[in-house]
Amino acid sequence: MDIAYSEQAAVLLKGSFLSESRRIKDGNTLTKFKIHKGRLGVTRVGDLSAQDMKKIPTLALIELTALCDVLGFELKRNKAAKLKTTEKKLFGVPLNTLLENDQKLLPNTKVPLLLQALLSCLEKRGLETEGILRVSGSQTRIKSLEQKLERDFYTGLFRWDEVHQNDVSGLLKRFIRELPAPLLTAEYLPAFAAVQNIPDLKQRLQALNLLILILPEPNRNTLKALLEFLSKVVARENNNKMNLWNVSTVMAPNLFMHKGLPNKIPEGKEKQLAEGAADVVRMMIHYQDLLWTVSSFLVAQVRKLNESNSKRYQFCDKRIKNLLRKIHADKDKVEKNQAEPSKVVKVHASLLLKDTLEVHLNNATRVADVLRQFQKNLCQNGWNIVTTVNLLKCNNSTECTNLLLYEVGGNIGERCLDPDTYLLDLYHINPHAEWIIKQNPLYPRMF
Structure with a gap:
């Protein structure tokens, strides 16, 4: 993670090291990757200040564009979706609105309280349920539960212990599916879907890493909470009979098919596109520890931006000569310290x-x-x-x-x-x- 992904791709292409055999083929043979820790350690999402993290999406987008250029892939982007207003409080409400309402009750909330409640309920009583997420609950009960949640969730009167676990998983999928804009955003959903077309697995993960860094913070935090729960489901496979591929196949349509976006699927391509979307979800679940990191070359770019901004402010100061002398003196000290x-x-x-x-x-x-x-x-x-x-x-x-x-x-x-x-x-x-x-x-x- 010390060298820009686009530079690594250029070296691989020059050496003709790419091979179709390196594609993911089977859930039981996923390649194990380990981040090589440099002398400055690994930086994870959340380790940087909000001020520095604001710089990361722009830098990540520049790097993703360069990586796609090297690989010969077109970076497809949709226009940002126009969100419709709704009278509901929970389902079909934009993430930002949900979080604003939740933060009035609990400051610093980063993941919608409803999603936290759904995941918590499933973790307590649903991880051992056979076919959880795959077996549908009663649509009549799910619709009734949605109405009760809209009415009683913020009052604390909703009784989670009385809800069937398959109905809760249905509510979870409905919550994600009914977001006014896709969780992966309308703008970058095509790019997420196109990742599965990159032949080299490491480069697929690098592209996913950059896309996750580009996501708005509410989307990124919500996606991480969801993926962490899905990992727990997979970990209980022996009891719930839901392996990584099952979970990915079930959840992919909720993330990649959105009623607010045109779904122009070429005839005969439905199965291929569905499997590709499930493949991307599988990578996000399995490799999430790798994907939620900020590469050291991006952190280095943040440092350069901060240094550049600092120098820019210094040029506006009337005492520029004294400041320049100090900069040169500090630089000499650093060189001696090294x-x-x-x-x-x-x-x-x-x-x-x-x-x-x-x-x-x-x-x-x-x-x-x-x-x-x-x-x-x-x-x-x-x-x-x-x-x-x-x-x-x-x-x-x-x-x-x-x-x-x-x-x-x-x-x-x-x-x-x-x-x-x-x-x-x-x-x-x-x-x-x-x-x-x-x-x-x-x-x-x-x-």
Whole structure:
């Protein structure tokens, strides 16, 4: 993920390494891929600040266009759909509207509360149900349940424990199908469908990765919640008899067939297009951990944009000469630092302590080492934590999961750091950033 996908494709084409044998053929023989972690670690969707993530879709679209050009594929895009207003509160309501209403009740809601309730209900009582998602519930009951949800969902009076699980799965599919605009967006739905025409599996995944980064945040978060649930269904295959291909085949029409878009399917191509859509859904389910990452070459481009914007603002300042001198002086310092085998930096833990930690870095010091030593000292000394942490020797025996280290400022807005990030390398990339320890929001508070 260090090199632009389009550059990788150009190298493959030049070497004539593409082969039809590398296409996905069977659900039991899906190729295993592993992200090679560079010295700066892996960045996942959600690790970057909202400010930096706003830059990612444009960069991803540029890269996707370049990748399609190299591969000789036309990047098909529809016009954005015009959304019709509705008097309903839940079904047939735009994602943005749903989230705005939900956030009035629960601020920072990222996935519609109705979808969360449907998925939670199925996870508690439906994962073991044979044929879940495939076996249809009663259409009469489903329609009645939809009306009750519209009336009672936000009052808290709806009784989920009385609902048949196949009816809940029917409500789930109906919710996705009745969105005014497709979950994969009207604009990029053709591009998602065309991914299955790319011969090389790795390039198909790279194209999907870019398309997911292009999605609006509400769509991307909702899609991830859905795919995480579908993975849980597949994991219980022995009990519910729903393997990866079954689940993908059932869900593909709800994602790729939309009543608001013209479906001009050539005669005799229905089966081929249906299988292609199911193939794309299968990849999204199986490889979602890979797809929800931000490639390091994109993060590097975000850093360059931030540096460029910073310089642009500096040119508007009357004290331009002094600022330029400072820039050159800082650049000289960075060049000297890159030759240094070790460095002493300060790590802040403002939410936990008033003190800062002086951390001695060398080429082997990772984020995990800092967090582990910080937690160890915190447990031993409580609030009387020592102000200097010597990390010249690394201990890889345990991992610290309830604390996170963030890179803040400099040429990045904010980035949650992978535990395997080598800090001296990161310092050379962004010497003006602050490093701040925060508690992982997925874990209970320590204090």
